[in-house]
Amino acid sequence: MLSVCVSSLQGVAIEVVEAVVDALQGKLSANAVNAPMVPAEILKELQPFISLAQGLGRAAVSLVSDR
Numbered sequence: 001m002l003s004v005c006v007s008s009l010q011g012v013a014i015e016v017v018e019a020v021v022d023a024l025q026g027k028l029s030a031n032a033v034n035a036p037m038v039p040a041e042i043l044k045e046l047q048p049f050i051s052l053a054q055g056l057g058r059a060a061v062s063l064v065s066d067r
Contacts, residue, residue, distance in 0.1 A: 038046070
């Protein structure tokens with residue numbers, strides 16, 4: 001049973017890495033990947049909102065992990 005779980009996790013990890021590499025190379029991904037697919041000038045405009053989202057995410061994690 002454990003070998004099946006490990007094998008499944010390895011398969012998922014490989015898929016995720018392949019999707020991230022494709023996204024970083026500017027290719028379209030078949031799956032959702034948290035990598036921006038926008039031109040650099042637009043990304044620069046979005047940076048304050050990205051920073052805010054990251055901060056909110058950290059705050060949410062700290063609130064949940066304190067329980």
